[in-house]
Amino acid sequence: MSDRVEAALPAQSAVAGKKGTRRRRRLTINDIAVGAAIPIVFLVLWQMLYETGRLDANFFSSPTDIASAIGELARSGELFRDIGISLWRVVCGFAIGGTLGLIFGLLSGFSRRTEMMIDPLFQLLRMTPSLAIAPLFILWFGFGETSKVLIIAVGAYFPIYVNTVLGIRNVDNKLVEVSQVLAYSRFSQIAKLIVPSSVPSILLGVRLSLAVAWLSVVVAEMINSKSGIGYLIYFGQYNSRIDYIFVGIILFATAGKLVDSFVRYLERRLLGWRDNFKG
Amino acid sequence: MGAALLEIRELSKSFRTDSKTVQALHHIELDVQEGEFVTVIGPSGCGKSTLLRIVAGLDVGYEGQATLDGRAISGPGIDKGFIFQEPRLFPWLTVEKNIAADLSLRNPEVKRRVGELIELVRLNGFEKAYPKELSGGMAQRVSIARALLRNPRILLLDEPFGALDAFTRAHMQEVLLDIWRRNGTTMIFVTHDIDEAVFLGSRIVILKPRPGEIRAKIGVDLPYPRKKASAAFQDFRMRVLNEFERIDELSWGEAGAGI
Numbered sequence: 001m002s003d004r005v006e007a008a009l010p011a012q013s014a015v016a017g018k019k020g021t022r023r024r025r026r027l028t029i030n031d032i033a034v035g036a037a038i039p040i041v042f043l044v045l046w047q048m049l050y051e052t053g054r055l056d057a058n059f060f061s062s063p064t065d066i067a068s069a070i071g072e073l074a075r076s077g078e079l080f081r082d083i084g085i086s087l088w089r090v091v092c093g094f095a096i097g098g099t100l101g102l103i104f105g106l107l108s109g110f111s112r113r114t115e116m117m118i119d120p121l122f123q124l125l126r127m128t129p130s131l132a133i134a135p136l137f138i139l140w141f142g143f144g145e146t147s148k149v150l151i152i153a154v155g156a157y158f159p160i161y162v163n164t165v166l167g168i169r170n171v172d173n174k175l176v177e178v179s180q181v182l183a184y185s186r187f188s189q190i191a192k193l194i195v196p197s198s199v200p201s202i203l204l205g206v207r208l209s210l211a212v213a214w215l216s217v218v219v220a221e222m223i224n225s226k227s228g229i230g231y232l233i234y235f236g237q238y239n240s241r242i243d244y245i246f247v248g249i250i251l252f253a254t255a256g257k258l259v260d261s262f263v264r265y266l267e268r269r270l271l272g273w274r275d276n277f278k279g
Numbered sequence: 280m281g282a283a284l285l286e287i288r289e290l291s292k293s294f295r296t297d298s299k300t301v302q303a304l305h306h307i308e309l310d311v312q313e314g315e316f317v318t319v320i321g322p323s324g325c326g327k328s329t330l331l332r333i334v335a336g337l338d339v340g341y342e343g344q345a346t347l348d349g350r351a352i353s354g355p356g357i358d359k360g361f362i363f364q365e366p367r368l369f370p371w372l373t374v375e376k377n378i379a380a381d382l383s384l385r386n387p388e389v390k391r392r393v394g395e396l397i398e399l400v401r402l403n404g405f406e407k408a409y410p411k412e413l414s415g416g417m418a419q420r421v422s423i424a425r426a427l428l429r430n431p432r433i434l435l436l437d438e439p440f441g442a443l444d445a446f447t448r449a450h451m452q453e454v455l456l457d458i459w460r461r462n463g464t465t466m467i468f469v470t471h472d473i474d475e476a477v478f479l480g481s482r483i484v485i486l487k488p489r490p491g492e493i494r495a496k497i498g499v500d501l502p503y504p505r506k507k508a509s510a511a512f513q514d515f516r517m518r519v520l521n522e523f524e525r526i527d528e529l530s531w532g533e534a535g536a537g538i
Contacts, residue, residue, distance in 0.1 A: 181361040188381040273371045275411035
């Protein structure tokens, strides 16, 4: 799985937050047209290739077929049930993994002793693909929700853990000196210097963590499930409903993008003070 | 004259690098009276910043004595305000919150004092601005206000205007003298600019390098406000410059290597 995405560098976080401008430009119809041009051309081409028989119907579906499959699944209620259950699993897994990642990240970040104690173990676990852990979890926790949520939690844990430690360790020593000169209490030093300085890095961790949570839910639902978007894809594969596979992929992509946009919105709100290259 | 606000006796400080020990300061003797404006000047590597950091309590582990109000300096505290070379503002806080720092603006007394200081450093209208929106001079004025809010017994300034252009620097010097005149805050101002030292100081301390020692202490008897173009100012500047040239000769003679 995407065990590499969480090794984020500070430079990457700067790029990630580049939309945090002081005054945001209104999105015009022109902007939307620019962004939509390539996808529309792509869809039209796809449909044409399918209609003219150049795409094998055994391996491909067409945009119109996919749209009608979405309509069909929406009418039967399966669509919303699957989205709901997948979303719920991601939320639960992210809540558990993310919270633990934040707590242990703070502990490791603040104390070198704690870091020396827990970090080697976590780095070892971090490199273990969640696909490899999944069978064990199913064995231990059965086919119910617990094993699925835990697979997601494990994936969501590491990006937040790594980036929280990174954020705390990157606090500018010059500002630490200022806090000494101003005689900050230990509490003020944490609450008014270290935590605010780490917020950009922690938010980046949240973004990467949510991405991994979405990837993990596919794994969890495709290997043991009777519901969810991952199961929809699995079902499509075994019943030659290629349109269902495409619907599943589109749902994952859309949901992932929406979640990412939400976190970026949070970044803009919380990190407007940053002075970065805005492209 | 009574006991000085700041008393430094037999102060020495050395730094240990991996191979050798470098003597940064050697037998410094200095008294600073309440309300004085002392400028410390010397070539780079003379230990002037180290001296200031010791007084601030940022560098500990020195030999000799350094007392403020009769108490040995053992660590940083709000009785010793410190202005760094860079403004070092918290980028996520607005101007007024930067000045308040760990104090809450919801406290009406803090709010009132912050308002007064914004007035004093001439930043009206920028209360809600973030550091990225400020020029270098404005940011440094915020950091001065932040130090003054704590009512320090002494304000320590470490080349605070070094990064500013000539016009902004001249303006900031006026602002600082204005603050000194109004508040009577005791100041120690480190610089490597002779004009700045003569323009601001009621007394000039000249340091020489390797090891950092006091070469001369000169009272500046020019009345404020001083005119940099006046003959008296230029005469005084020459006196200080002459002291410097003697430092150069000395260090050439002793070590065989200058700066």
